[in-house]
Amino acid sequence: MSVKDKVIAIIAEQAVLEPSDVTMDSTLESLGIDSLGLVESIFAIEEEFDISVPFNANDPSESDFDISTVASIVAGIEKLMAEQKDTV
Amino acid sequence: MKRVVITGAGTVNALGHNVADTLEAMREGRCGIGPLEFQDVDRLAIRIGGQVRGFEAEGLYNRQQMSLYDRFTQFTLAAAKEAIAQSGLIFSGTLSAKSGVVLGTAGGGVSTWDANYRSVYEEGKNRVHPFVVPKLMNNAAASHVSMEYNLKGPSFTVSTACASSNHAMAQAFQMVRSGMAPAMVTGGSESMLCFGGVKAWEGLRVMSRDACRPFSANRNGMVQGEGAGIFVFEEMEHARKRGAEILCEVAGFAMSSDASDIVMPSKNGAARAMAGALADAQVNAGEVGYINAHGTGTAANDKTECAAVADVFGQHADKLMISSTKSMHGHLIGGTGAVELLACIMALRDGVIAPTIGYEEPDPECALDVVPNEARDASVDVVLSNAFAFGGMNAVLALRKFA
Numbered sequence: 001m002s003v004k005d006k007v008i009a010i011i012a013e014q015a016v017l018e019p020s021d022v023t024m025d026s027t028l029e030s031l032g033i034d035s036l037g038l039v040e041s042i043f044a045i046e047e048e049f050d051i052s053v054p055f056n057a058n059d060p061s062e063s064d065f066d067i068s069t070v071a072s073i074v075a076g077i078e079k080l081m082a083e084q085k086d087t088v
Numbered sequence: 089m090k091r092v093v094i095t096g097a098g099t100v101n102a103l104g105h106n107v108a109d110t111l112e113a114m115r116e117g118r119c120g121i122g123p124l125e126f127q128d129v130d131r132l133a134i135r136i137g138g139q140v141r142g143f144e145a146e147g148l149y150n151r152q153q154m155s156l157y158d159r160f161t162q163f164t165l166a167a168a169k170e171a172i173a174q175s176g177l178i179f180s181g182t183l184s185a186k187s188g189v190v191l192g193t194a195g196g197g198v199s200t201w202d203a204n205y206r207s208v209y210e211e212g213k214n215r216v217h218p219f220v221v222p223k224l225m226n227n228a229a230a231s232h233v234s235m236e237y238n239l240k241g242p243s244f245t246v247s248t249a250c251a252s253s254n255h256a257m258a259q260a261f262q263m264v265r266s267g268m269a270p271a272m273v274t275g276g277s278e279s280m281l282c283f284g285g286v287k288a289w290e291g292l293r294v295m296s297r298d299a300c301r302p303f304s305a306n307r308n309g310m311v312q313g314e315g316a317g318i319f320v321f322e323e324m325e326h327a328r329k330r331g332a333e334i335l336c337e338v339a340g341f342a343m344s345s346d347a348s349d350i351v352m353p354s355k356n357g358a359a360r361a362m363a364g365a366l367a368d369a370q371v372n373a374g375e376v377g378y379i380n381a382h383g384t385g386t387a388a389n390d391k392t393e394c395a396a397v398a399d400v401f402g403q404h405a406d407k408l409m410i411s412s413t414k415s416m417h418g419h420l421i422g423g424t425g426a427v428e429l430l431a432c433i434m435a436l437r438d439g440v441i442a443p444t445i446g447y448e449e450p451d452p453e454c455a456l457d458v459v460p461n462e463a464r465d466a467s468v469d470v471v472l473s474n475a476f477a478f479g480g481m482n483a484v485l486a487l488r489k490f491a
């Protein structure tokens with residue numbers, strides 16, 4: 001599975017939707033994912049890709065990880081995977 | 089002061105997943121204690137307990153709920169569902185705004201602590217699930233009950249080791265009696281039957297390796313249990329007006345503190361709590377027909393409790409019945425008083441006294457009628473439920489037949 005497909009699977013499970021209902025321009029809000037669901041999604045992403053996501057639930061907009069759409073999340077993960085590959 | 093009645097009861101414990109099954113097991117003197125089953129049980133010296141079996145939480149709660157519900161919360165919600173359904177209450181408007189939930193637990197989400205410590209210490213993981221804290225906190229069960237049933241009044245969790253549930257129910261009773269709340273959901277739960285939870289108890293060396301035999305001369309310690317007992321305490325006129333079925337009346341309570349030793353019980357502290365409950369309920373010692381004992385099956389508790397009963401009741405101590413149902417469901421620690429209250433309801437409402445099973449040899453230091461091994465039919469009007477905790481904190485409830 002590609003990064004995109006894995007992210008969609010994680011988000012779909014959290015939103016209790018079929019992966020086909022989640023598109024790249026979906027926002028977490030439009031999928032009905034609340035703040036607890038967001039934190040749980042970040043945890044699932046860290047576990048799946050073995051990365052550390054710089055996300056602070058106190059102020060998500062200040063975090064260096066763009067969660068505005070599924071596409072931005074996928075791009076953020078790919079960037080983190082490239083950055084953190086060498087450190088592991 | 090208002091009068092307080094019980095209009096709903098629910099439970100999950102080693103004897104049954106509801107009140108009817110639990111009371112049937114108590115009537116039959118069935119033992120719910122058996123070999124423990126969980127990871128690393130082979131590293132324990134103590135391998136028996138009153139474990140809840142066949143409780144399929146996955147079918148009851150969805151994935152999101154399961155990620156937030158420790159086993160002690162799962163038990164609580166199942167028992168609360170039964171109790172609130174029986175009461176027939178629907179919490180809305182003023183009833184919702186004024187009614188709350190006060191529950192007891194000693195350890196809260198022990199198995200969540202255990203599983204996550206295992207993950208970070210033993211497995212070396214550096215990341216835990218984000219809901220570890222809301223899952224393990226001691227008030228999680230009470231909070232989820234409040235959310236599920238729209239209880240917006242006074243709500244909190246009480247933690248006084250083995251007396252947690254009795255202290256919680258005493259609080260709920262006071263709130264309804266004073267007119268502060270028309271109804272309260274109350275009781276308690278515990279789920280410590282995991283490697284760390286049993287290992288900790290093992291350290292004290294007060295646990296039996298074979299059976300819980302309260303009051304028996306050959307008793308050799310306590311046996312842990314798990315589960316929940318939940319009740320609806322309701323103001324009597326409120327219950328009458330809506331034609332609710334009343335299980336019994338909560339007549340009074342008392343609390344005392346030994347202020348002496350962190351683990352050894354005190355005859356004086358126990359006696360003061362029992363005498364206090366009688367005074368609060370305005371009943372004479374001679375009216376008490378049954379006491380649900382704390383009766384842990386340890387050498388120290390049982391002889392101290394019997395001596396305290398003799399002090400409070402004098403000659404009447406030889407006429408009343410006293411039994412410990414821990415012999416059947418084990419010691420539910422912070423949830424124990426709640427499950428044991430079911431035996432009190434059965435005594436008052438059904439005229440059946442639950443036995444002390446596993447009783448083999450009379451002990452001159454426990455020379456009371458402990459209802460050995462077989463349940464007994466008897467009409468009783470007033471009963472007490474004892475809880476004497478580590479830390480010397482005691483809470484005794486007095487209940488009366490509702491006629």
